[in-house]
Amino acid sequence: MEAREVIYADNAATTKLDIDVFDAMKPFLLEDYSNPSQPYSFSRESKNAIKNARKSIAFCIGADPEEIYFTSCGTESDNWAIKSGGESGIATSIIEHHAILNSCKSLEKKGVKVIYAPVNSVGEIDITWLEKNLSSEIKLVSIMFANNEIGTIQPIEELAKIAHRNNCVFHTDAVQAVGHININVHEMGIDMLSASAHKFNGPKGIGFLYIKKGVILPAFFDGGGQERGGRAGTENVPSIVGMAVALQKNCDHIKQNENYIRGLEEKFIHELQGLNIDFIRNGSNNRIPGNVSLSFRGCNGEMLLHRLDLMGICVSTGSACDSENIQISHVIQAINVSPEYAHGTIRISLGINNTENEVIKIARSLKRIIN
Ligand code: PLP
Numbered sequence: 278m279e280a281r282e283v284i285y286a287d288n289a290a291t292t293k294l295d296i297d298v299f300d301a302m303k304p305f306l307l308e309d310y311s312n313p314s315q316p317y318s319f320s321r322e323s324k325n326a327i328k329n330a331r332k333s334i335a336f337c338i339g340a341d342p343e344e345i346y347f348t349s350c351g352t353e354s355d356n357w358a359i360k361s362g363g364e365s366g367i368a369t370s371i372i373e374h375h376a377i378l379n380s381c382k383s384l385e386k387k388g389v390k391v392i393y394a395p396v397n398s399v400g401e402i403d404i405t406w407l408e409k410n411l412s413s414e415i416k417l418v419s420i421m422f423a424n425n426e427i428g429t430i431q432p433i434e435e436l437a438k439i440a441h442r443n444n445c446v447f448h449t450d451a452v453q454a455v456g457h458i459n460i461n462v463h464e465m466g467i468d469m470l471s472a473s474a475h476k477f478n479g480p481k482g483i484g485f486l487y488i489k490k491g492v493i494l495p496a497f498f499d500g501g502g503q504e505r506g507g508r509a510g511t512e513n514v515p516s517i518v519g520m521a522v523a524l525q526k527n528c529d530h531i532k533q534n535e536n537y538i539r540g541l542e543e544k545f546i547h548e549l550q551g552l553n554i555d556f557i558r559n560g561s562n563n564r565i566p567g568n569v570s571l572s573f574r575g576c577n578g579e580m581l582l583h584r585l586d587l588m589g590i591c592v593s594t595g596s597a598c599d600s601e602n603i604q605i606s607h608v609i610q611a612i613n614v615s616p617e618y619a620h621g622t623i624r625i626s627l628g629i630n631n632t633e634n635e636v637i638k639i640a641r642s643l644k645r646i647i648n
Contacts, residue, residue, distance in 0.1 A: 284590045284635045288567055288628030289425055289453060294519075295478040301522040302480065305515040313512055314501065323514045330521035334485060337528045338470065339461030346486045346504045347517055348497075351452035351473030352376040354486035357497040357508070358419065358448040358469045359384070365416035366390035368445070370402050372608045373421050376471075377450055390414050399561035400429035400612050404439065411443040418443075422451035422460070422470075426608040426624055427560035428568025430454070437466030446492055452476055452484075456527035457565050458535070468492050474516065478629075479523030483516035534629050538566040541627045541636050545569060548640035554647055557618055559609070567627035572614050573647060576621030584646040585623075590639055593624045 285293070309322040328342075335342040348354045351374075359367065359380035369381055371393045381391045392415065394407045402420055411418070418440035423430045433449055440447035448469035454460060455470075456477025462470055469492060473484040488494055488507075500509025527534065546569070549556065559570040573581065578594040585592055594606070605619045614622065625639060 282589055284631075284638060286625045286627060286631065286635070286639055287591045287593050288631075289476070289624060289626035290593055291475045291481065292478045292628055293630055294480060295523055295526060297526060298479055298519045298523045302515040302519040305518050309514075313514060314503065323512075326514055326518050327512055330517045333521040333525050335487075337524045338455065338472075338487060339463050340487050341490065343505070344462075344487050344490055346488060346507050347512060348484045348486055348508060349482055349513070350484045351450070351471050351476070352484075353497070354471030354473070354484050355450050355452075356380050357486055357494065358471060359417070361494040361497075362389075362417050362446075363495075364389060366392070366412070366414040368392045368394065368407060368411055368415050368418045368440075370394045370396060370420050371611045372396050372400055372424055372426075373419070374425055374450060374452070376452075377419060377421070378607075394420070396429075396611050398612050400424050400427050400559070400608065401561055402431055402436065404432070404435065407436075408439050408443070411439070411445065413444075415443070416445055417448060418445045419448040419450065422449045422454035423458070423565040423568075424560070424608060425453045425568075426606060427570040427612065428453075428564030429561045430458070430563045430565060433467065434465045437468075440468075441466065453565055453568075456524050457531070457567075459528075459531060462487055462489070469494075474520035474523055477523050477527045479520040480516045483513055483520050485520070535566045537629065538627055538631075541631055541633060542567065542569055544633055545625070545627070545636035545640055548637050549643065552640060552644040554644060556621075557614070559612060559614060559622070567631075569625040569627065571623060571625065572609070572618035573621035573623075573643075574618050576647060578620060578622045581621065581623050581643070581646060585639070585642060588642045590642055592639075593626070594622060 311320040311323050313323040331342045331345045335345050355376035385391050395403045420436050437447040446468045450471045452473045455472040468489045470487040475481040496507050498509040555574040556571050
């Protein structure tokens, strides 16, 4: 049976595993499968592989190797960062991913104070509101680096400065940004950062939390002493290796990839504009490459998604975790998209594996459906 041809334009949900990443992982699945905690020499390869991966990942984000803690995904990294403060208050934003929002909600049920900064119509945090509302109860500020639905990049350095001026630790959920734009945690003043490998052509089920030296977090998993006592559990060696190779490869080509993907975006928008369809593009001009959130007037986003699916095109409405939910997403509500457009919102997220022909096909398919 021939594989059905698919145009995959949902790279913000997950990305295709890079073949070099797969090749780097294979020996640690089939040959060097030892438990890296064991003292015998057979474990040397896996132990060294973890050490090198930690070093390489740290280098890619301007951190020190001892500041990288491997986790199972972005969600786990976010949970660890948010739930680490015990009873202390948290400031976050209303457009965060549910990994942050639901972690905050569960803390609120225990009596922890959480404040949610509003955003403007392009999804930028209201910095004045944030600074005005930081009180001595708040000890952690957590603002996402780039939004998963509309792509807006936040002024991270400024936000970190505000957090520090108010004696807060600054965490950023950078799951959509790592591997796609240059990040230097030390230069940007970031104290904690969450990342996930499957968003940058690495394997699923592996991520990391960067924790700046001096920031003390209670252990997330109790058990053995892995990850310097912070996150117990036998390390996922193949995936750790894969994540490091994927991040290194993306960072080595970051500008090249960005230019290519921005070229695809431009082509796509240009094509759509030529088709006489009434739509708006959401998010600020400072977006992560490839994130194209569009709201089509008088349409239904779910209907668009399913009709595109019938044509072999994968896009998303809202975030992947929201795709069962037919209501207008919290992000689209937060940026106040007017209702006649808001219901017709879809996210097309392009990546390095997409082609110009594909984006032209997506635009023309949209035209056919809408008309
Ligand atoms: N944070 C953001 C901004 C995301 O986009 C996602 C995934 O879509 C996550 C966190 C969760 O990451 P993971 O799928 O690795 O748990």
